Amino acid sequence: MDPVIIVGAGPVGLTLALALARQDVPCVVLDEGPGKDEPRLARTVVLREDTTALVERLTGAPLGALGTRWAGWRAMRRKQVTREVSFEDAAGPEGHRNPAPLHIAQHALTGALRTALANEPLVKLAVDSRLDSMEQEPSGVTVHTRGPQGTWWRGSYVVGCDGPRSTVRKLQDIRFPGRTAVERHAVAALRVELPWKGHGLLHRMPPWRTTAPSAGEITGRPLPDGVWRLDWLLPPGKDLVTPELLVTHIRETLAGWCEGTTPPYDLLDTGVHTVHHRLARRWRAGRVFLAGDAAHCLGTLGTHGLDEGLRDADNLAWKLASAWHHGSHEALLDSYQTERRAAVAARLRAADQALPLLRSGGGLRTLVPGSARGHEALLMDGHLGQGVIGAPGTYADSPLAPGELEGEVPVDTPRGAPVTDVRVTAEDGSFAQLRDRLGHGALLVVLIAPGTGVWDRKHWATAGIMPRLAAAVTALPYPAELLVAESYPGAAAHSVLLVRPDGHLVTALGGVRPADLYAAAETALGGPAAAQAQAGAGAGAERAGAGSR
Helix, strand or coil, rough: CCCCCEEEEHHHHHHHHHHHHHCCCCCEEECCCCCCCCCCCCCCEECHHHHHHHHHHHCCCHHCCCCCCEEEEEECCCCCCEEEEECCCCCCCCCCCCCEEEEHHHHHHHHHHHHHHHHCEEEEEECCEEEEEEEEECEEEEEEEEECCEEEEEECCCEEECCCCCCCHHHCCCCCEEEEEEEEEEEEEECCCCCCCEECCCCCCCCCCCCCEEEEEEEEECCCHHHHHHHCCCCCCCCCCCCCHHHHHHHHHHHHCCCCCCCCCEEEEEEEEEEEEEEECCCCEEEECCHHCEECCCCCCCCCHHHHHHHHHCCCCCCHHHHHHCCCCHHHHHHHHHHHHHHHHHHHHHHHHHHHHHHCCCHHHHHHHCCHHHHHHHHHHHHHHCCHHHHCCCCCCCCCCCCCCCCCCCCCCCCCCCCCEEEEECCCCCCEHHHHHHHCEEEEEEECCCCCCHHHHHHHCCCHHHHHHHHHCCCCCCCCCEEEEEECCCCCCCCEEEEEEEEEEEEEECCCCHHHHHHHHHHHCCCCHHHHHHHHHHHHHHEEEHHHH
């Protein structure tokens, strides 16, 4: 079978290529550039716990050595600290965990991905290759690239990871509606010593803004080696950000944070970051898919679109791998658009609803008791990856979600949400983290069995319910790995979790229930129940379309 063709060699395209290769699917990555990225310290990304773990699992590289995991985060309004969060504590002020975000320069991230790809025989990286045409057939896709070695390429599927101006999207005539320049930020990367070592900072309405009125919101994010990225929210419009204006922002901000005296600093890089909100109408057109910025643009209120792009790659990889190895299953492939587009649309909708509240110039909202605290909480959600604005999406309403199961039991992880990373024991007796077992193209079946961690595998592998569970796992309609965990949040002893290859929970069952386990696995793979749901959704869309014409 022909390889999967990935158009675009940014973080999303490179991550998708590695994820497919780890599942024994060959790929060709079409890179319109020279195969390396220009170092830019003013171009950075913030990764959450799940996306950091994904990249580390695929590359084998500890990203913490390339970026900075924040020790904490603080929010300020005028001269007052309104909220502080420590990532060193097990839980934040509301009792939930606050895993530290990772702040990393984008060129360092893509460098780690390229290094891993250089040692991957199933991936071919074609540099200086710009897509200019595409022909799709029932059996595959043919694309043409121009450049020094322009040629035709034949693939089983094509995934456009080629950014907001995606050629793949344009060739498929897919609309990309939304809002342009929702926010603009002046950006500077500088080496300087600040009072909050290792802590991120959001400062709203700083007291010195009378001399630089556009700097009404400032974000400071630490990087390695004493480097900081500072962002100043700019007023609406297209006013030019001059070097003089940027230096004024830098000097006044540093003086305001350092007791009135501007400390020594080295200015390393500058830029202007413009945020757009857009969402492609379709993410799939036959054998062609969109991912990352080609499918969506978001990034206001502290959110980062790359997180969602990496989740696109994780979601799509196992579904393409299943189709490549076992034959195309339309319901499974269609679920990529259904799940991922809904998750991104929910975040865009939440951000669009919050923007008027958070960016209003004053009025009655500023007089409502508690409104400022509510605004700070919304902004913190975006920056810390929490709430409707910042948290990763769940797939509870996915066509791959099983119907009611007689043996289903509740756990702290909702259906369709990412599972909690716990220590597990594999069938060979080795210990690992649950997330380390993801991404190999297999379902995971996790038995919660307190006490097994202190016993040798030979004492429990053939005892109790293990033989029946092992037999049930062997009978599943897809490759599956049986794991054992001492505990899982909210799960009773002998609960059985079914987890998708991308780490989202399918269901939790009370004990060994082979029929429920098989039915849930079949639906999670786009089986009869999922296909029926997909057909019903398609029929509903057709009726809605007919009524609107």
